Amino acid sequence: MGPAPLRNTGFTGRDDLLGMVRTGLVGEPWRPLILYGLGGVGKTQLAVEYSHRYADEYDLVWWIAAEDRSQATASLAALGERREWPLSLDMAQTVTTVLSRLERGGVRWLVVFDNAGAPEDLASLVPSVGGHVIVTTRDAAWLVEGRPVEVEVFARHESIELLRARGRDIGFDEADRLAEHLGDLPLALEQVAAMQSVTRTPAREYLRELEERAVRLLAAVRPGDYQATVATAFAVAAERVRAESLAAGQLLELLSCLGSEPISLALLRRAGGQVAPPLGRLLDRPDLLDEAVWLLRRYGLIKVLDGGQALHVHRLVQAIVRDTLPAPARDGAFDNARRLLTTANPGNPSEPLTWDMHAQIGPHLRPARVLEAADSAARQLVVDHAMYLNEIGDYDGSRRLSHDAWTAWRQQANPDGVRVFICLRRLVAALQALGRYAEAGTLVDEAWSGLQTHPDYGPDHPTTLEIADTQAVLHRVFGRYGEALRLDLDRVERYRRIRGDDHRDTILARNNLGASLRAVGDFRAAYDIDAALAESRGQDLGPDDQRTLLSVSNLARDLYGLGDYARALELQQSSWHAYRVRLGDRHPLVLNALRTIVLCLRKSGRVGAALEEARRLYLVSQGHVGPDHELSLAAMMTYANTLCAAGEVSRAWNVAMDAMDRYRRQFGEKNPLTLAAAANQAIILRAMGERRRARQVGERSFYILRRALGEDHPYTIAAAIGVGNDLALAHEDDIARRVLTQALRDARRVRGQHHPETLICAVNLGLLQPAEDPPAGLLAASIDQLRHVLGPEHPLVVAAVEGRPGECDIEPPPV
DSSP states (O other): OOSOOOOOTTOOOOHHHHHHHHHHHHHOTTSOEEEEOOTTSSHHHHHHHHHHHTGGGOSEEEEEEOSSHHHHHHHHHHHHHHTTOOOOSSHHHHHHHHHHHHHHOSSOEEEEEEEEOOHHHHGGGSOOSSSEEEEEESOGGGGGSSEEEEOOOOOHHHHHHHHHHHSSSOOHHHHHHHHHHTTTOHHHHHHHHHHHHHHTOOHHHHHHHHHHSOOOOOOOSSSOOOOHHHHHHHHHHHHHHHHHOHHHHHHHHHHHTSOSSOEEHHHHHTTGGGSOTTHHHHHHOHHHHHHHHHHHHHTTOOEEEGGGTEEEOOHHHHHHHHHTSOHHHHHHHHHHHHHHHHHHOOOOTTSGGGHHHHHHHGGGTTTTTGGGOOSHHHHHHHHHHHHHHHHHTOHHHHHHHHHHHHHHHHTSSOTTOHHHHHHHHHHHHHHHHTTOHHHHHHHHHHHHHHHHHOTTOOTTSHHHHHHHHHHHHHHHHTTOHHHHHHHHHHHHHHHHHHTOTTSHHHHHHHHHHHHHHHHHTOHHHHHHHHHHHHHHHHHHHOTTSHHHHHHHHHHHHHHHHTTOHHHHHHHHHHHHHHHHHHHOTTOHHHHHHHHHHHHHHHHTTOHHHHHHHHHHHHHHHHHHHOTTSHHHHHHHHHHHHHHHHTTOHHHHHHHHHHHHHHHHHHHOTTSHHHHHHHHHHHHHHHHTTOHHHHHHHHHHHHHHHHHHHOTTSHHHHHHHHHHHHHHHHTTOHHHHHHHHHHHHHHHHHHTOTTOHHHHHHHHHHHHTSOTTSGGGHHHHHHHHHHHHHHOTTOHHHHHHHTTOOOOOOOOOOOO
16 A cells, blocks of 8 residues: 555445446546546545555555645655666656556556646656556546546435534434535535534534624636535634634644645744744744644644644635635735745755755645745745755756746846846756756846846856856857857856855856866866866865765866876776765766766777676666756767677667767757767768768768867867778778878877877878878877777777778767
């Protein structure tokens, strides 16, 4: 049994409905069964009773609170964790795995989506085959999504039976009249009976109060409006609480302005100093809080959960309490709810120790109307929670929250406030994590241009510099490496002038400058920055700190770019264990580090070991961040290159084709990442003997790369070497020599005399030189140097000795 509610030992009637539920699930298991009806009509209790009554028919029963998509997503992810199915940093990928496992069959399962919201938000989370699904909802839009079973109010005899069993000294006629006033609504009947029993109010007097104090709830468009008689029942209870304790009444009002999820006493107590008395005094005093909770329980207005450590107010009670308050009191209750949540905000969402409190706060943000507030504390709470959702992998939840907040804040006073731009950064980060780069780019371009000339900001303002960092990242994503480098150089200089060399903002800006330097191919300059950062961070933060490990990984990538594969491999492997312990096997930074290890293994000649790790990287990244993410695409291309190096060219081609299609869709035809993948594809085509196609693909990528990045960029040089190989295979030796001669000249200037790719270019050129020509000595000298750099048994050295040209694939660094 999953996290389903406890069985209601006083469950009354409903035998016909339970039979209909069972028949529907068994007869049409491929369709979800929709329990539809008024709020409080007993849909949840019916599903609970079915879950327990037929528990022996299932191997797995899982209960999902489905009012909010993020909650439902988290619950499905928790099911995956409970069943020990593969998990992912991206919660959406974990849910995909869970749904696949459920739909595979082999286990008799029942999944209940309780109080489901709009089907367009949740339908993708509902398994389609393999077991039984129950959805309880007030939303009529679900009726076309499955087999509906409408849950009506109690039959009158069931209402009378419940009232007489639960209430105190209620006669048959009195029970009949009470049921009439309450509209036979099960939730109202049960709670009114409990209140009458505790307070010992004579049934006749209670009837008179209902008749005199009847209120109507505003009608809603969709079915599920609460009936006036129900409102009266709880309005009477709330008034009695206020009469006995104003502070307890204010506590109920505060709770009614939060979500319907339980709220812990620990969270409530955090707000005492921020809320005016008498409620603030009550929250500061555990004894007064306990008394208020006892009073609210007496009147059946709340439930106490988790051994007395959490409170739960039913959504029906919340609605009635809120809507019967005068406007000033209602505004005050919402203000207290927001104060509670902002005071409880632990901040620092990148620190896992804060995640439990962030998880408790999240379900209450929208009900408390925090997104509508304009004060800085409320806005900080929202941006912190959006970052928390991003940290735990709920990228879509982070996107929706930050998008809604950003949209609302731009329509309020101070639409250019600092936190509006921080919220924009959270939105952009979520879009990037989801691979929605174009949307992210449009938003950042708009913000960047506005900040530059804004009278309250300007180029030196911290907010402008933070947006500039995001802008630089997107420049690299879209292949605008020169623009990214100029932006990062400018940020470093501004931070140095404003903050000083040792400020954390300056250090972070230097770290990001290293990424832009790698993107333009200046690995030596990147190495100088990363070596200094790795040393200083190791001394200041310790060798196992996440920031130190990041600098070490960047340094290893610099060494790879410089052609020092052995040192790069040793360095990255030395920090590998600490990185995994710190962040876990599936964190994107850890996966990028694993990719560096794969590349270094392959370039060092250890192709078998590289292939094993490349396959693992490929599979993990696909399942972890999705197949279209930049990290997954890079891992896919790395796997294809490794397969080609291992001689498995057919498999390499299939993987490379998939990668190319995704690169084109995600980044466009002329993005350097797409063109680099095309150059690699040409290598695979040559290995397959597809010379004509290889030349077509390789020449196109070379010419576009040369125009986009210049002839000095490492990608262009590598692509030129491939074009030279195509020309040699076509026996166009003169043109091939000219192309390779220029490529060698560029490689020596850019990559250095002894870089392995420079030496491969020299070998390929030497293979084309007639034996009687004076430059013929180039071949022997280049093979000797390549042997010295890579070792005599390296596959490239062996190929050169045998007279076969080498290839230079392109493995872009993380952008």
